[in-house]
Amino acid sequence: MARTISVKRARSIDKEPYLKGLNVEQSATVLSPFSPLMVIAGAGSGKTKTLTARVAHMMQQGIPASAIMLLTFTNRAAANMIQRVEKQVGPESRRIQGGTFHSIAYRYLRQHATKLGYPERFTVLDRDDAESFMKSIIAEVSAQKSAHKMPRAKAMLKLMSYAINTHTHLNEVVLERAPQYLAVSEILAEICSLYIQRKIDRGFMDFDDLLINWFRLLDDSDTHSEMTRNVKAVLVDEYQDTNVLQAQIVDALVSKHRNITIVGDDAQSIYGFRGADVRNMLFFADRYPECATQTLTTNYRSSPEILSLANVTLENARYGFKKELRATRDAGEVPALVPCADSGIQASFIAQHILTLHQEEGVDFDDIAILYRAHAHSIDIQVELAREGIPFVVRSGLRFFEQAHIKDVLAFLRIVENPRDEISLARLARLSEGVGEVTASRFATYFRGALDHVQVQEKGGRRIRCVDALHNEDFQREIAALRARARKGLEKINRILEVLDRVSQSEKPSKCIDVVTAKEGFDYLSLLERKFDNPKDRKADIEQLADYAEGYESLTEFLNDLSLTQTAGVSAKDSGDEESSAVTLSTVHQAKGLEWRAVFIPALVEGMFPSEMALREGKAEEDERRLFYVAATRAEETLIMSYPQVKHLRDGTRVMTHPSRFIEEARDEDILDIWSLNIEDVELDGAENRLEGSGVARPTLMR
C-alpha cells in the first residue's frame, strides 16, 4: 500500500527571491569593475543577478556597453542578461557584445576569415554536416589502405575534437580513449589532416574551427590589437565548463587590461566529455593572482530538504572547492524516492502524479520538469503523458534543423551561398531518382572541377558563384554523358540552382525557399509525399522554416544563424488547450541554469544514471555525480526521484536493476522519503487513440 504523504505547501511564491540576498549585488559592485573577479557560486545562489549587477556597475563607471563582452553558455542566456541590465541602466546596454563563444567567434571571423585563407563566405558545419563530410573522407582513405577496422565518422570526430579542445596530440587521445585504433593511428592522422585541409578548401568551419580560428587571430600580434581594441571588459558565465582553448581565448582577450570576471560552480562542471576542464577554474587565482574571490553559498532556490540531498552528493565528490549550500527557504517536503516495478509503471506514476500536483496542489504545468540522463529515457514517459492528455515540451533529442526534409531544403540555399559545399551538392543530387551514392559524389566532383576551372581562368577577386559551374562546358558535357534516368533529375537540379542563384542576388532568403518548394520550381513538397510517411507534418515544418526566414535579409546570416542556433530544436505536443502551459522534458545537461517548482528525475539506476558508457571512460564518475547534483538542485519545492526495479532486455528476459549509487548514498543518510506504489490495473478506454504515430513528440520550431 502506498505510504500517503500529506503535503502542505506555501501557495504564494516569492517572485524575486534573490532580492532578499542583497549581498549578492553588493559583492558585484563593491569590488572594482576594472580588476579581475572570480565568483564561485553554488547552485541557485544568484549567479545571474551577480553578473548583471556587475555589468551595470561597469557601465555606470564609464565602460561603454559596446566594449563589454559577455560570454555565456547559450545565446539565450546572454540575451536574458542583457535584458536585465537594460532594466537597470537603459537601452545603451543593448550594445553589449553577448553570446556563446561560438557565436561571437563567428562575428569576428566574418570580418577576418580571409586572413586565414578562408573564402569570405564560409559555411558553418553543424555536427551532422561534419559527420557526413568526415564519413566521405574515411571511406576514401580506407578504400586505398588495407582493410583494418576503422572508426566511424562520429567516433573519429570525437577523438579529433577532444584532442583539439584539450591541446593533446591525437595519438595520445587514441591511446587513452580508443586504444583499439592504435594499430591504424597513422591512417587516422592522415584522415585528420585531409579533413583539416579540405575544410579550408571547401570553405567549411566546424564548431571547433570557430574557436581555433578565433584564437589564431588573437594569437597574431597584428590582428590581436585590431580585434581587442574595443574590448575593455570580459565576463564569462559557467566558467567551469570552458575547455583549454576557450580559457586561452579569454586570456588573450584580456591580456592588455586584465579586466575579467568569471562566474561558475565547479560542482556543476558536466561537460568533461567535450574537453571542459574544471582546472581552468580551480587554478584561476594562480593565473590572476590579483583577482578578488567571492564565494556564494547561500541558496535562494531550493528547500532545505532538497539541499541536504545536494550537500550529501557534494560531500562524496572527490575534488573541488569545499562548500556547503545554506538554505534560505522554509522547511518543505523531503525528496521522494519511488521504486517502480518497471519503466512502464514509472512512466504511469510520473504522468499520474503530475496530474495530482496539478489538480490538487495547483502546480502549473510550466512549473514541472522531468530531467533525465539520455533522450531515450524519455520515450515511455512521452507516450504516457500523451495518453493522460498532459501538455509537454521536449527540449532534447532530434532538433528541428537536423531533420532530413529541413536539411534538403537548406541544401539548395547553401550551395548558392557557397558553391564549394560538396556535402550539400551530394545531398541534392541524391534527391533525384536513379541517383545513388556513386552518381551523387560524381556530380559533386564534376561541379567542383568546373569551379576550379573557372578559378584558374579568372583570378580576379570576384566571388565564385554556382552559375560558374553550371555554365561550364565540361560540366555540361559530363552531366550529359550520364545515364538517362540520373541525367534528367540532375538537369532539373541544375535549372533550379540557376534560378536560385539569380533570385538570391536581389531577393530575401524566404523567396529562395519558395523556389525550392513551389510547383513550378523544384516542387519539393510533392517529392516529400513520395519520400516520407508523414508528409503533412513535414510540410508544416517547411512552412515554419519559410516563416522564420522572413526575418532575414541576407542568406549568409540566415544559414549561419541556423547552424549556430541549436536552441530552436524543441518539440511540443499540447493536447488541445491553446493556453500553452506545458511540462518540460529535458536532459539534465540542457536543464542547466533553469529551475522549476517540481522536478522528476526518473531512471536512477546504475548504468542509466550514472550512465554505463560514461563510467567506462575512467574518471567520469565525478562528472556523473555533478550531473546528478545539477539535476537535484533544479527543484525549488518538490523533488521526486524514481527508478525501475526490473529491466526488460531485448530477448524478453527481465533483469533486476541496482539503484543508482547517488541514491544509495543519500538513502544511508536518511534524507529521502521512500514511497511505494499500489498498482491498479485499469482497462484502457480508447484514450490511446489520441496518440498520433509513435506517440513521441516531433521537433518543431520555437523561438
Next chain:
DNA sequence: CCCTGGGCTGTTTTT
C-alpha cells in the same frame, strides 16, 4: 549502378 530487404550491431551528454 540503383534499390530493396534481411540480418546484425550497438546504444550519452552538446556549443
Next chain:
DNA sequence: CAGCCCAGGG
C-alpha cells in the same frame, strides 16, 4: 529500434 552492411534482382 535505427542505422549499417551485404547480397541479389532489375
